Amino acid sequence: MTIRDVAQAAGVHVSTVSRAFSASHLVKRETRERVLAIAADLGYRPNETARALTTGRTRNLGLIVSDIANPFYPPLIKAAQAYARVRGYQVFVADTDEDVAVEEELIRTLARQVDGVILVSPRLANDVIGRLGGELPFVLVNRSVAGLSAVLMDVAHGAALAVEHLAGLGHEHLALVGGPRGSWTSAQMRRAAGRAAADQGVRLDVLAPNPPTEHGGIVAAPAVLETGATGVIAYNDLVAIGLIEGFDDRGVRIPRDLSVIGVDDTVAGRLNRPRLTTVAMPTAAAGRTAVDLLIQTVETSGGGPATAQTVLATSLVVRDSTATPAHPAG
Template identity: 65%
Template sequence: MAVTIRDVARASGVHVSTVSRTFSAPQLVSAETRNRVLTVAEELGYRPNRAARALTTGRTHNLGLIVADIANPFFPPLIKAAQAQARERDYHVFVADTDEDPLLEQELIEMLCKQVDGVLLCSPRLSNRVIERLRAQVPFVVVNRRVKGLSTVLMDVGQGVRAAVEHLAALGHRRIALLSGPSGSWTSEEMHAAATAAADESGLELTVLRPNEPTEQGGLAAAAAVAGSGATGVLCYNDLVALGLIEGLHERGLSVPGDLSVIGVDDSLPGRLNRPKLTTITMPTAAAGRMAVDLLLAAVNAGDTGTPTLARLETHLIVRESTRAAGRVGAPLPA
């Protein structure tokens, strides 16, 4: 026979209501009692009935996680970390992919709001106005977008961009290009602002090419414009765009890093395996996933009435093989 909540209460020496609170509101139970109940529950093989608990508490113990493109290597580490963090807190995560489509994103949010206690939006493509309207249904936390009144986790891509521009300047590059991302992307705007400021400070000429699809195909399609820009150093929206650009330049008889230096963003596995290995800006995606879950659960427990939190995570440049001194293949590297 299935183990019941009464079995756990009897074996733990506590009331049934204490067992219920241990699983539905553990902060209301002393640490000693909570640990005893959880240990007994584990030994007996007891699993709480989520549907019954939802009826009692009004909580589903489910969270929604919406990403722009699940095939992009940027997102899986964030998803995995968020799921693990939620699981430790007795929550499950429903993951949805918008395929970079803001209309689909809105549809998914409206659907998930009926089934979850809160929603994480990662690099959303919706306007802030629409997000502010939708948040009336359940608490939201946003990753890589500033939205008034919402807790936010930002990966400070501007910090990495400034380091990337300074790296190109130190290698003797005087004309650089920025391959921006899709319209409506917070990351694109941050990169643009940081690259413009850093280029001005370093006395570099900056060409901004936008918008671009945040994919290898987007980088491939931009190769002709990059080749014609006169730039010798290129900073790309992400690693996928950088890899597509390298392929497109190769098709035009240009080598990386011999003719052009290329920098990506994300420090994804494809960039580390590529030849040349990609110089890139690392993004703390796993840390962002964990922090976003904690902020969302805080909002859920506060009834979405708490003060919004802004968490900013550091980024940094990783120098590999796709950047070198300005000039043709065979030019000596700086000492």
């Protein structure tokens, strides 16, 4: 199968097929998607070795996450890999294990092997990310740094929805169990939840920083109980599940005695008992969008950093871990 066969089947010139794979920003989106779909149906694959010699590109992308064991990341990774493959790219995935030193080391290591890097929920300081982004095309997910493209999931809106949901049930004292130090998501949640709590006339206690893990939730459980809050919003589903486990060890039943809300809408939260009320994050869409932005940056003349920013909507999924407070105030 050759590029001419694809062009004939798509009803376009050979050069259009070539641009659809190697310079997609020069082709209308509808045409590009039609060409790529026909190429996939016909089993056409570009000669990557020849293209690399011509363009100086590897057709490889880096994707760095903070904890690959966290169930938030696999849907994002799978979506990014699948979309990159359709566009003629491969994705190298690396895990920092929440270590900023490892994160910077991985970026520098991958820079020699890829055309650009997607950083998901990075922990590095903004100035470090900005400096590294000046050396290699970057796209950030859930982090905003001036001069770099970003895909942001609107967790602030989700946190506000969580506060409004609990206040609507009659909770007047809430707790927010935040995430790790340096987390953009945790900072967004804290600000938005604080504003929403003030608007709703409820008290909000913030407990942070905390490890973004199930164990982190277990450890934080006693401190939450000490606040006297009747409703809790956790940094993510893993922390929420850990909180529920920690509460259960102390005879506190969910949602009879305490309501709990997570963030992410992972499989773990859906399988937990009680099933977890949570803020659904569009992880698969974020993976595809980040790859698309990075490829646009890589294929733009000069390969300089882009400044596009995409915000993806979040929503509240109400399940079994929230209810009216057992002993409402007054």
